[in-house]
Amino acid sequence: MRAARALLGIDQRALAELAGISVPTIQRMEASADxxxxxxxxxxxxxxxxxxxxxxxxxxxAASTDGGRGVRLKSNVQPSESGTAEPSATLPSARTPP
Structure with a gap:
């Protein structure tokens, strides 16, 4: 999840808002070891x-360069002028570093 947030340029609060779940839930999930x-x-x-x-x-x-798990931007996502990803969906306006 941290990698996904980094690709999108959003913080835990923004991800929680996107998913309709609480920030503590995101924090617990990200703290999971495996x-x-x-x-x-x-x-x-x-x-x-x-x-x-x-x-x-x-x-x-699945097809990945290292053969392992992870996340990547979909092919229809273009980098924004600020260097963060701009997906087709609307993200919350807060774009603080992860």
Missing amino acids: VVRGNVDTLMRLLAALDAAGIEVINQG
């Missing part, structure tokens, strides 16, 4: 928000 834990509804909201913001989640075994 597997992100949460109820199914919360995880689905988070994935849907990342997808709408232009983030593609790379699952293990």
